[in-house]
Amino acid sequence: MAFRSTKRGIAVGAATSLAMGALALIGTGVAGADSTSITWNDYYTTFTRTVSNATPAAGETITVTTTFKRTDSKVETITSVSDTHAPCLTYVPDSATMNGIHFDAVVVPDRDTNPRTGTATITDNTGAWVNKQNVPGPVFSVQYKVGTDCARGTALVTGLDYNGSLGAGYYGYQGPSVTAGKNATTTTIAPVAGAVVGKPIALTATVSGGAVGNPVKFYDDTTVIGQGTLDANGTATLTWTPATAGERPITVEFAGTTLANGSVGNATVSVASGGIGGGTGGTGSLGNLFGS
Structure with missing residues (x-):
């Protein structure tokens, strides 16, 4: 997929030769067990x-942090920063900070770009954000909640755009990417009492992490005895x-499924x-095997 080119504005009078190949990517590294940095x-x-x-899994909250570090003697004052993110990542209200101080963010959930991104932007005209x-x-931080509509196993773009006294930087697809994992699920079977040969009885299963309409199969030993679908409560019932x-x-x-x-x-x-003279049958022992 072709991303837009990354460009950094430079001060008036700088040599035009600097405009070619100035952006140098140092590398990507893992900052912790689940975190990643670039x-x-x-x-x-x-x-x-x-x-x-x-x-992350759907429903979890992630924090995205960007640190600026000036390497020459010029002083840069940053006036606005926009964090870009996939539209299925929902900005957490009041989570935008600069140097630990909260700022109201202007949020555009979906800019209809290709690839699609939204933005969370903060601004300051007091000259306080000095690089x-x-x-x-400066250290800029925002939080997002991972939506259930995020594609699983697909890299979701993140990035950064900003403006300052020395120009503008556009890194809207720079990364790091976020890949939403599938939902973890657990399947359990409700206790069954009174089972008798030749008489119908209900078997009820509950799947946490599934969705309405998802199918489940019921087995007596290794023989399939039927199939049910999950309802709004995550349960499926089969008459056996x-x-x-x-x-x-x-x-x-x-x-x-593709999501779980x-x-x-x-x-x-x-x-x-x-x-x-037959008995009524007992509840038996119940157990469950957790999905990965």
Whole structure:
């Protein structure tokens, strides 16, 4: 995919030869177990961007931090900073800070660019955001909530644009990228009592992390006995007519989707004989196997 070119404005009178190849990417490194960072140079400023969790799940909150560091003797005053992000990342209100101080952000959720991005922008005209050699540079931070509509396993762009006294910098797709992981799921089977050979009884499974309409399969040992679909509560019900008395191993399988990992639930159901004088069957033992 072609991204727009990255360009840094320079002060009037600077040699035009500097305009070619001035942006030098230093590299990408892992800043922690789940975090990731990227550092690059453009003219005489070094930028470092860090995402607190590069592989978040839907519903989680991530923090994106950008540090500016001037490397020559010129003093730059930054007047506006825009953090760019995929539209499925929702800006957390009041999360934008510069040097630890909160600023009201102007948020554009979707600019209809290619690739699509939104922005969260803060501005300051007091001259307080100074980028100066040999002193700590400005640190800009925002937070986003990962939406359920984020594509899973796909790199989502992030970046930065800004304006200052020495020009403007456009790094809207610089990174680091964020890749939303699939939802973790758990499948459980509700206790079953009163199972008798030849008599219908309900089996109910619950899948946490699934979605309405997702299919689940029910098994008696290794034999498929039917399929259900999840409702708004994440449950699926199947009417089962046991054919064999004894301790029956019941399994429910949620195969997973493009948004969620699969998982399996297990239960042992006591089935009584259907003859005269037969028992009523017990609850049996229940268990579940968590999906990855």
